[in-house]
Amino acid sequence: MKEYKLIIGGERVAGSGGTYEVINPATEEVVGEAPEASSADAHAAAQAARDAAPAWRRTSPENRANLLMALAVEIKKRSDDLLPLIMAETGATLKVGTALQIPQAVSRFERYARGALLDISISLPPSIMPTTPLAAGGVIGGVGLRQPVGVVACISPYNFPLVNMAGKVGPALATGNTVVMKPAPQDPLAIIEFAEICEAVGFPAGVVNVITSSTPDSGAALVDSKNIDMISFTGSTEVGVKIFAAGGKTMKRLLLELGGKGAAIVRQDADLAKAIAGLMSVWGFHSGQICTAPTRAIVHRSVYEALVAGLASAAPQLKVGPPDMADTVVGPVISGAQRDRIEQRIASGIEAGADLVVDGRSPEGVDKGFYVGPTLLANCNNQMEVVREEIFGPVIVVVPYDDDDEAIAIANDSDYGLYDYVFSEDTAAAYAMAQQLEAGHVGINTAQRNHEAPFGGFKMSGVGRDGGDFGLYAYTEMQSIVWPG
Numbered sequence: 001m002k003e004y005k006l007i008i009g010g011e012r013v014a015g016s017g018g019t020y021e022v023i024n025p026a027t028e029e030v031v032g033e034a035p036e037a038s039s040a041d042a043h044a045a046a047q048a049a050r051d052a053a054p055a056w057r058r059t060s061p062e063n064r065a066n067l068l069m070a071l072a073v074e075i076k077k078r079s080d081d082l083l084p085l086i087m088a089e090t091g092a093t094l095k096v097g098t099a100l101q102i103p104q105a106v107s108r109f110e111r112y113a114r115g116a117l118l119d120i121s122i123s124l125p126p127s128i129m130p131t132t133p134l135a136a137g138g139v140i141g142g143v144g145l146r147q148p149v150g151v152v153a154c155i156s157p158y159n160f161p162l163v164n165m166a167g168k169v170g171p172a173l174a175t176g177n178t179v180v181m182k183p184a185p186q187d188p189l190a191i192i193e194f195a196e197i198c199e200a201v202g203f204p205a206g207v208v209n210v211i212t213s214s215t216p217d218s219g220a221a222l223v224d225s226k227n228i229d230m231i232s233f234t235g236s237t238e239v240g241v242k243i244f245a246a247g248g249k250t251m252k253r254l255l256l257e258l259g260g261k262g263a264a265i266v267r268q269d270a271d272l273a274k275a276i277a278g279l280m281s282v283w284g285f286h287s288g289q290i291c292t293a294p295t296r297a298i299v300h301r302s303v304y305e306a307l308v309a310g311l312a313s314a315a316p317q318l319k320v321g322p323p324d325m326a327d328t329v330v331g332p333v334i335s336g337a338q339r340d341r342i343e344q345r346i347a348s349g350i351e352a353g354a355d356l357v358v359d360g361r362s363p364e365g366v367d368k369g370f371y372v373g374p375t376l377l378a379n380c381n382n383q384m385e386v387v388r389e390e391i392f393g394p395v396i397v398v399v400p401y402d403d404d405d406e407a408i409a410i411a412n413d414s415d416y417g418l419y420d421y422v423f424s425e426d427t428a429a430a431y432a433m434a435q436q437l438e439a440g441h442v443g444i445n446t447a448q449r450n451h452e453a454p455f456g457g458f459k460m461s462g463v464g465r466d467g468g469d470f471g472l473y474a475y476t477e478m479q480s481i482v483w484p485g
């Protein structure tokens, strides 16, 4: 078994707390031992990133672009080793692993290699300023430069370790920041491999550091550190709130991509096949461990029975099983603790009066691993915990409605506001509804994404935006420079 180490300032360092086991959620076997970083290790990594920052921010955009492109090439070359490791750590199915875990990370590095070359400064029109006691009047020119923030801690959740990290590290490095990566405790090993690749393709020591740990302490130490200027965090709203509060002490710049409870409004004029296909992504795409998933179906009463029946007959067609079997659609969830949490949420829905139309608890055909099959709870209302709280598993709840205003009110009656959906063949009506939804994104008749679109949440789903060029802006500070014309 490979001996994984932290990478701090170009050195491979053992975790001060020894190691901990990373468990394969499909087999419950040990995938590998990850270093257990202490708070002191986190502070050392922050210091190393700080030391490397002045030289890195002076590198040319071409240099940064070349290194990012080299990363993309190397990750692609190494995908035969990385994919099995990521699948073992995350429980991703062959389909999700092959199509997304590596290719999406590669395309993010390619995108931000191009981004490094982009001029993202803002030219200001000349301004006529009057003479004042401060200075003589005249034409004053100016520019808004986007400068690197400095040192960025990139703290990520389980589900898509490399893709999530690429979405942070890519734009952060492109714009001249150094980084400390802190992956999720459950799937850290591919991120250590990735840090080694950064070293191999020629990133200078200290520009990319990595710490891993089984506890939140090392992440919290990064949030406290004066050597960290920005926290780029993707994870739960609960932890996001803690980071928001703790980061205030050192005035951290924050990009917080948090939880969601995606409302999917299905209007009376929806193409039900399209709506059902979109909703089924909650079951079939990474076992519902997706922040943007349309988990909350809000369905016009006239099509309610048909939609519920359609989902109920589709669910058994999704094979639950080991992720490495080609016909598996629903793999395991990340851990036993998460499986138990999902099952508790389902039980709370039943207790509150929801109809359990499809029960995915204890699915057949799997005798080990942490599995929950597709689950459908119908006849729900917005007072139920199962409708209000994020589940992060393959569970759809269905709430009926009678008119458009009620649908919007139900959708917006949520602490979250990450990603909503409208299914309707009247695209003008769907667009008008989309504008009234309190969510950072709305998909009309699709669960597809546009990676150039700004990505982020309203309300408790986060602060800030990344995606496309917005990712570049997120890792910069605006600096104005003015001069007499």
Ligand code: NAD
Pocket (backbone or CB within 6 Å): 155, 156, 157, 158, 159, 182, 183, 184, 185, 215, 216, 218, 219, 220, 221, 223, 234, 235, 236, 237, 238, 239, 240, 242, 243, 257, 258, 259, 260, 290, 291, 390, 392, 418, 461, 462
């Ligand atoms: P989590 O919040 O439990 O953990 C995320 C990361 O934060 C981990 O690396 C963890 O070690 C670290 N952490 C925990 N406590 C910390 C603290 N006090 N200070 C600093 N770091 C700390 O999330 P998770 O369970 O790994 O992932 C699931 C959650 O992530 C869901 O809520 C999901 O919606 C969310 N998510 C959001 C997006 C998005 O883009 N909005 C994408 C994927 C996942």
